[in-house]
Amino acid sequence: MKVLVPVKRVIDYNIKPRVKADGTGVETAGVKMSMNPFDEIAVEEAVRLKEKGVVTEIVAVSIGEPKAQDTLRTAMAMGADRSILVETEAVTEPLAVAKVLKALVEKEKPDLVILGKQAIDDDMNATGQMLAGLLGWPQGTFASKVELHDGKATVTREIDGGLQTVELALPAIVTADLRLNEPRYASLPNIMKARKKPMEKITPADVDVDMTPRLSIVSVAEPAGRKAGIKVDSAAELVAKLRNEAKVI
Amino acid sequence: MTVLVLLDHENGAIRQASRSAVAAASKLGDVDVLVVGRNAAEAAQAAAKLPGVKKVLSAADATSADELAEPVAALLASLADGYSHILGASSANSKNILPRAAALLDVQPIPDIVEVIDADTFVRPIYAGSALATVKSSDAKKVLTVRASAFDPVATEGGSAPVESVATPAGEDKSKFIGTELSQSERPELESARVVVSGGRGMQNEENFKLLEPLADRLGAAIGASRAAVDAGFVPNDYQVGQTGKIVAPELYIAMGISGAIQHLAGMKDSKVIVAVNKDPEAPIFQIADYALVGDLFEVLPALEAELDKAG
Numbered sequence: 398m399k400v401l402v403p404v405k406r407v408i409d410y411n412i413k414p415r416v417k418a419d420g421t422g423v424e425t426a427g428v429k430m431s432m433n434p435f436d437e438i439a440v441e442e443a444v445r446l447k448e449k450g451v452v453t454e455i456v457a458v459s460i461g462e463p464k465a466q467d468t469l470r471t472a473m474a475m476g477a478d479r480s481i482l483v484e485t486e487a488v489t490e491p492l493a494v495a496k497v498l499k500a501l502v503e504k505e506k507p508d509l510v511i512l513g514k515q516a517i518d519d520d521m522n523a524t525g526q527m528l529a530g531l532l533g534w535p536q537g538t539f540a541s542k543v544e545l546h547d548g549k550a551t552v553t554r555e556i557d558g559g560l561q562t563v564e565l566a567l568p569a570i571v572t573a574d575l576r577l578n579e580p581r582y583a584s585l586p587n588i589m590k591a592r593k594k595p596m597e598k599i600t601p602a603d604v605d606v607d608m609t610p611r612l613s614i615v616s617v618a619e620p621a622g623r624k625a626g627i628k629v630d631s632a633a634e635l636v637a638k639l640r641n642e643a644k645v646i
Numbered sequence: 647m648t649v650l651v652l653l654d655h656e657n658g659a660i661r662q663a664s665r666s667a668v669a670a671a672s673k674l675g676d677v678d679v680l681v682v683g684r685n686a687a688e689a690a691q692a693a694a695k696l697p698g699v700k701k702v703l704s705a706a707d708a709t710s711a712d713e714l715a716e717p718v719a720a721l722l723a724s725l726a727d728g729y730s731h732i733l734g735a736s737s738a739n740s741k742n743i744l745p746r747a748a749a750l751l752d753v754q755p756i757p758d759i760v761e762v763i764d765a766d767t768f769v770r771p772i773y774a775g776s777a778l779a780t781v782k783s784s785d786a787k788k789v790l791t792v793r794a795s796a797f798d799p800v801a802t803e804g805g806s807a808p809v810e811s812v813a814t815p816a817g818e819d820k821s822k823f824i825g826t827e828l829s830q831s832e833r834p835e836l837e838s839a840r841v842v843v844s845g846g847r848g849m850q851n852e853e854n855f856k857l858l859e860p861l862a863d864r865l866g867a868a869i870g871a872s873r874a875a876v877d878a879g880f881v882p883n884d885y886q887v888g889q890t891g892k893i894v895a896p897e898l899y900i901a902m903g904i905s906g907a908i909q910h911l912a913g914m915k916d917s918k919v920i921v922a923v924n925k926d927p928e929a930p931i932f933q934i935a936d937y938a939l940v941g942d943l944f945e946v947l948p949a950l951e952a953e954l955d956k957a958g
Contacts (some may be wrong), residue, residue: 413908414773423777474741489747492754501661517889520772523755526715530749535821536715538742541883551824556738557837558656558884559828559894566820575873575890576883611754615767615780623915626936632949635921635939643919643936645841645898646863646954 398545399454400443403498405489406468417517420616421517432468436572437475437580438573442543443511444476445578451545454478456505460494462486466596472590474583478642481597487608491519495527500604502532504639507568508593509550514539525572526595528630535565539574562620647675647765648700650725652718652743653735655681658688662838663735665696665799667792671733672698672800673762679703679807680725682710682718690809697804712823713739721814726751726787731764731915736791736893742918748789755789756781758893759825760796774889774912794837795895795916829882836885839868841898844887844914847874848903848924848943855880857947858902864954870894871913872904888913901907902943 408414409431414423432440457472459465461482469480483497502510515522529536537543537552541560544551550565555574567579583591601608629635639646649671653664658663671677672677677698681689682705690704703725710717722732722743734740736758748755760778762846767782836842843862849855855875862869871885871891887894889912901918904910905927906922914920915934922935923943932938939946 408773410909411843414776416777439766453713473898490754491747492752495749497769514890516771520770520774520889521745521755521757522741523748523757526719527749527755528744530719530746533818536742536746537740537821538715539870546778550862554738554742555883556826557654559882561826562824564822564824568867569820611785612756612781612783615782617772617779620775620778620915623920623934623936626920626932626934626938628938628940630939632817632939635937636950638937639898639921641917643898645919 398452398509399456399505399507400446400452401438401458401505401510402436402443402472402501403422403458403510403512403524404428404440404468404472405459405516406435406465407433407516410434415524416617416619420618422614422617430464432471433513433516435515435573435575438575438577439511439513440472440475440477441578441580442573443499449475456481456507458498458501460485460489460497469596470591471583473587473594475581479595481599483599483601485601485608486642487601488610490610490612491521491523491527493606493608494524495531496606497601497604498528499531500606509567509569509571511571511573514574523572529570534568534570536570537563537565538572540571540585541574541576543571543577647664647730648728649674649677649731649733650729651679652732652740653679653681653689653693653738654723654735654739654743655685655689657693658685658692659694660689660696660802661735661737662799662835663794664713665802666794666797667733667735668696668698668800669797669925670762670792671731672760674731674765676700678729680705680722682721683713683796684711690898692802694809695803695805697800698807699807702807702809702852704809704811705814707814709816714821714823715742715746716821717814717817718743718816722747723750724815725812729787731788731790733790736793740791744789744791747784751783751787751789752886753787753789754783755791756783757791758793759790760793774908775915776908786841792891797894829884833862834866834868836868836887836892837894839896841865841867842870842887842894842896843867843900843902844870844872844878844904845875845902846872846904847878849875849880852880860951861947864951872910901935902947903930904931905929
């Protein structure tokens with residue numbers, strides 16, 4: 398069984414993003430970038446399925462600027478067998494990304510695509526669902542558990558108020574939630590080995606996808622800051638303030 | 647312009663987050679709503695009473711009974727012709743279904759809007775709420791999800807819309823509902839509570855987490871948690887407040903033993919009043935707290951309850 402795992406290069410989750418002074422976006426120059434945390438979980442799940450003997454090949458894919466190859470090397474150091482970089486300077490909107498992925502799915506014919514549930518930069522939470530829609534495949538989003546058996550995937554999903562279990566006929570799309578697993582660190586020998594693993598480079602034009610964004614950014618602004626708070630010394634003072642000053646209790 | 651809103655319901659009642667979505671939709675045009683699923687008939691009756699709703703579409707057929715993404719997205723796409731915008735709450739249900747429907751319509755969805763500027767232009771948070779992006783869509787139809795905390799929900803009574811049956815398009819049977827496992831709670835729903843008391847890693851264990859209950863009871867509050875508390879197994883994950891959990895904006899948010907990582911702040915920093923109790927005076931949560939109390943929460947908690955009791 399073959400698995401495709403799309404990964405995205407984003408600003409590292411520990412960094413507080415700064416809005417550019419001209420309001421056109423968020424400063425990315427000279428900022429530490431990493432693999433989107435949800436995508437690490439997706440790669441880890443694919444690698445675990447391979448270690449169980451269920452999966453035979455893992456193909457990592459990234460769409461973006463040339464530096465996204467660092468993210469693919471990380472995926473290969475974690476255990477992906479090979480990778481495809483779709484090079485573009487364009488904005489990677491989920492609709493266009495889903496179209497590129499659809500073309501790659503038709504070429505590579507995986508049985509399962511595992512994505513992260515959302516990228517922590519645009520917070521869209523859409524690409525997996527859109528890819529499933531474009532392919533007409535079933536989807537198991539926000540997965541906290543995935544089991545493969547007899548041409549089916551049993552997926553436990555995190556929903557509002559608890560968990561839901563669905564059964565999907567393969568091929569299918571799964572998007573990983575935080576609790577699916579604990580991703581491994583790439584070891585130094587594996588990082589070295591990953592350098593020798595194959596990376597194919599193509600462009601969106603090669604798969605006939607127009608990357609023109611449907612959404613234009615009018616402006617990006619800092620949210621309104623909160624007024625400075627005050628320090629209280631005791632529970633009694635706190636209750637008094639909440640009651641008489643803030644009037645919330 | 648007519649707008650279609652997919653409603654989430656529970657035991658026949660329309661969820662508050664969906665009533666916020668109806669409020670956002672009312673800013674765009676006439677509002678029709680769609681209910682699907684097992685209690686669709688009951689939910690349709692409840693939906694018909696929402697003020698501002700012009701028509702209720704109800705799909706009570708077996709195909710969409712489990713509200714799975716595959717049939718419901720196909721249903722939305724089949725209904726899309728008459729609508730300029732399709733909306734849902736930013737709930738797990740809508741986030742599962744709407745992007746799929748958008749793909750079927752060849753539209754880029756706009757998730758989690760906090761403001762409607764005009765029919766094409768919306769404001770949404772990006773980077774865990776560290777920035778607000780104003781985006782303009784060039785798509786002919788807009789598919790949007792609505793952040794509940796940004797729009798006051800419409801009332802549950804006041805309207806009287808007609809109900810019309812719609813049928814889910816027959817599709818291939820590629821997904822099957824197996825079951826759900828819901829957390830039991832007598833407390834107010836986290837996303838709609840007026841007061842939220844949240845605990846973090848500082849609560850130390852599952853037993854201690856229960857110490858928050860008397861305070862929550864006293865304040866009529868919902869109980870929330872940071873990811874650290876969820877990962878440590880103190881509480882189930884649907885308690886989680888943050889970028890990957892629930893987004894709340896109550897009148898009062900009390901953070902107990904929560905350091906205040908940006909992923910957590912993303913879920914609660916629009917609360918009206920924030921109280922933080924932490925023994926580390928350098929904890930980032932204090933930077934956004936209106937009232938900061940540096941101290942051991944195990945001493946503060948009983949003192950707080952005593953004060954509340956004393957004051958009546």
